[in-house]
Amino acid sequence: MKKSVFLLSLMAGIVSISCGQKEEKPADTIIIEQPAQESAPKVEEEKDGTSLEVTKDGVKFETKDGDKSTSVKVEGN
Numbered sequence: 001m002k003k004s005v006f007l008l009s010l011m012a013g014i015v016s017i018s019c020g021q022k023e024e025k026p027a028d029t030i031i032i033e034q035p036a037q038e039s040a041p042k043v044e045e046e047k048d049g050t051s052l053e054v055t056k057d058g059v060k061f062e063t064k065d066g067d068k069s070t071s072v073k074v075e076g077n
Contacts, residue, residue: 053060058075 050063
């Protein structure tokens with residue numbers, strides 16, 4: 001009889017310990033601030049001159065002289 005009472009009380013103690021509320025610590029929050037971009041990106045003006053691009057899709061030719069500009073694009077199959 002003494003053994004059964006001892007085992008029963010031991011089981012009750014284990015159950016009460018395992019079902020008890022656990023204290024959860026909140027996660028640390030790290031805030032990283034980045035400075036805002038002060039100026040907009042600079043847009044480069046198209047310079048006078050000639051350019052030629054050859055790709056697998058075709059050829060692109062451009063020329064600019066002052067206010068006049070010419071652009072030709074030839075595409076293949």
